[in-house]
């Protein structure tokens with residue numbers, strides 16, 4: 001099959017594959033890594049609090065950091081208050097970001113309790129009012145990421161309202177809020193949404209392999225495929241999809257994984273955050289990327305003794321030498 005690029009507003013999404021927003025994961029360092037490894041047409045930030053942005057919270061503003069190499073880049077915001085949300089969207093636009101995305105999928109109690117995330121799927125009027133205010137306020141394309149409903153699959157009428165208001169694209173995760181992550185993402189529902197909307201649709205949920213991505217395109221007709229968790233364990237997933245559709249063999253070699261870890265570490269080493277944060281990130285990301293490689297256990301045990309990013313890089317060098325020997 002061919003991967004057909006499409007546009008969100010005037011922005012080309014080429015290839016039509018997106019890195020999903022993931023809290024504590026898809027910051028500028030992770031997004032840049034995925035972009036450099038190749039095959040991704042859009043990267044989306046972790047969700048950022050509209051309250052934080054509009055109340056000048058330092059951490060929220062730090063989360064707006066991006067690099068030119070990430071473009072096109074989308075920043076996702078969340079909140080339940082239409083006035084704060086449109087101010088937050090304006091702040092995002094001022095940073096020179098390409099797309100602003102609105103979170104209507106987060107199932108976490110604390111977020112839902114504040115009327116944000118998937119709570120908006122229970123209140124179509126408030127959800128529409130947020131989207132309407134933002135669309136009127138900013139010139140950059142506005143997108144929304146939703147689940148298929150709160151407790152049943154009933155989000156479609158809301159999506160039609162969004163389309164009328166002027167939303168440029170939507171991403172749909174085929175689970176309800178109550179499903180959280182249980183069961184399977186409902187690709188039939190995603191297919192129905194795609195059939196009913198004129199704006200571009202990203203399908204999301206349970207794409208774990210290049211074969212899954214092709215199956216999602218073919219069975220749902222979506223314009224784009226958005227991938228989250230699979231990119232945690234295999235940061236090459238997007239590149240592998242491109243290789244797969246062009247008929248190349250996809251190999252999962254140990255050395256390319258280790259090199260990806262090193263590349264990531266060098267990025268976080270330049271971050272303004274404190275060492276404790278950097279070491280936490282290093283341990284987490286190595287934990288994900290090392291899944292399935294030989295000697296991963298030695299590597300993970302070695303992480304107990306690290307006190308600097310240089311220590312981690314040395315440890316990875318040793319693992320790489322052993323893998324190549």
Ligand SMILES: Cc1cc2nc3c(=O)[nH]c(=O)nc-3n(C[C@H](O)[C@H](O)[C@H](O)COP(=O)(O)O)c2cc1C
Pocket residue numbers: 020021022023024025045046047076103104105106145173204205206207226227228229230
């Ligand atoms: C660690 C983690 C953090 C997430 N954070 C966000 C978020 O900030 N915003 C959002 O819209 N979805 C978030 N999600 C949901 C993903 O974007 C995606 O919808 C979900 O994981 C299903 O896709 P997948 O099967 O490809 O992982 C998160 C998921 C994970 C695993």
